[in-house]
Amino acid sequence: MTDQPEQNSPFPHAGGTLDAAKAAEQNPDVEDKEGRTDAESLREDRAEEQALQAEEAHADEPGLGGDGPQQQRPELTxxxxxxxxxxxxxxxxxxxxxxxxxxxxGIEHGLLGPREVPRMWSRHVLNCAVLGPELPADAEVADVGSGAGLPGIALAIARPDVDVMLIEPxxxxxQWMDTVTKDLGLDNVRLIRARAEEAVDEVMADVVTARAVSALKKLIPLTVPLLADEGELMLLKGRSAEAEIDAASKAISKHKLQRPEVLQLGEGLLEEPTTVVRCRRR
Ligand SMILES: C[S@@+](CC[C@H](N)C(=O)[O-])C[C@H]1O[C@@H](n2cnc3c(N)ncnc32)[C@H](O)[C@@H]1O
Known part of the structure; x- marks a missing residue:
């Protein structure tokens, strides 16, 4: 999760259950709704599960940014x-x-790469905070795959009236977000250590956000179940937004969503606006 906010995470999927694993082994050629056979789907799930475990195992190792001198906050232009x-x-x-x-x-723990330091404001914190004015008053927000608190912590700072659930497995x-939010005295956040798919029973949000977690066709099935009936997804994306929407057409119709809108937020405020895909239920 180092450099590119728009890069897709390799580990968003639920991981196969034992039943699913058995079924896939018994019916290797049955296709799922996305046209993958069970065996392909299972292989993909296992690869994602392994990637998540590998990232967890290596996250705090020296060499991911912790070796150099302590980095300083860049001056705001x-x-x-x-x-x-x-x-x-x-x-x-x-x-x-x-x-x-x-x-x-954040850099020492490998949550972001050291090259991000000079652009920490523009590319990360401000880029996320531009969602703030779009949130309804007093909204319940769920940020899926918060990682270093992006966009969740930035939004909780920008909008003291909203409550933000930071969902991260x-x-x-x-632990890092817990330390940071306590140090900031941020009292409108709640940490949920879980994958999105495990948090369904405890989350019903007005807005679900996510940045750099997965491509839309996988992100929609993860995030829609966390939405209240009138809620909306606000997913930070990059230049691939339109192509991801096209690739997600089956998930969009399966989850009964309207055609997503692509918004450019922060025009005239940021050097580079933030692309957000907004989806609402039909
Ligand atoms: C590339 S990082 C992005 C972190 C942060 N949103 C950002 O933009 O800097 C992806 C994060 O998603 C989390 N993640 C992956 N699969 C998830 C899932 N199914 N539910 C919730 N979080 C997930 C990972 O643990 C990781 O922290």
Missing amino acids: PAERAAAEKLFGDRLEMAEKFVDHLCST MERRV
Whole structure:
């Protein structure tokens, strides 16, 4: 999860259950709704499961950013400062403290790559915070695959009226977010250590967000079950947004969603606007 916010995570899928595994082994040629055979689907699930375990095992190893000198928070450029003041208001100091954590322990723990430090504001924190003004008043927000708290912590800082559930399966990342949110004194967040698919019974959100977790065709089945009836998905994406929507057409119709909208947020505020895919139920 180092460099590219728009890069797709290799480990978003639920992982096969034992029953699914048995079924796949017995019926290797049966196709699922996405046209994959059970055996292909199982292989893909296992690869994703292994990738998640491998990433967990190596997340805190030296060499992922912890070896070098401690990195410092980059200065805000005048344009970034104007955006940060607008988005964070009187919580700008809290946002600065969050950036301090990202640039120090966040890098040391391998949550972001060291090359991200100079662009921590523009490409990560401001890029996520531009979603803030789009959230309904007092909304319940669920951020799936929060990792280093992006976008979840940035949104909780920008919008003190909303409650943000930070859903993340990897223990070290959850511990890091726990330390950081306590240090910031951020009281409108709740940490849920789980995969999205395990959190279905305890989450019913007005807005579900995710950044760099998975391509849309896999992200939709993970996130829609966490939505309240009138809720909406706000998924941060990159240039691939339209192509991902096309590739997700079966998931969109299966989950009874309207055709997603692609929004460009932060135009005139950020050097590069943030692409967000918004989906609502039909
Ligand atoms: C590439 S990181 C992105 C982290 C953060 N959203 C960001 O933009 O910096 C992907 C994160 O998604 C988490 N993840 C993967 N599969 C998930 C699932 N099924 N449910 C919830 N989180 C998941 C991973 O543990 C990882 O922290």
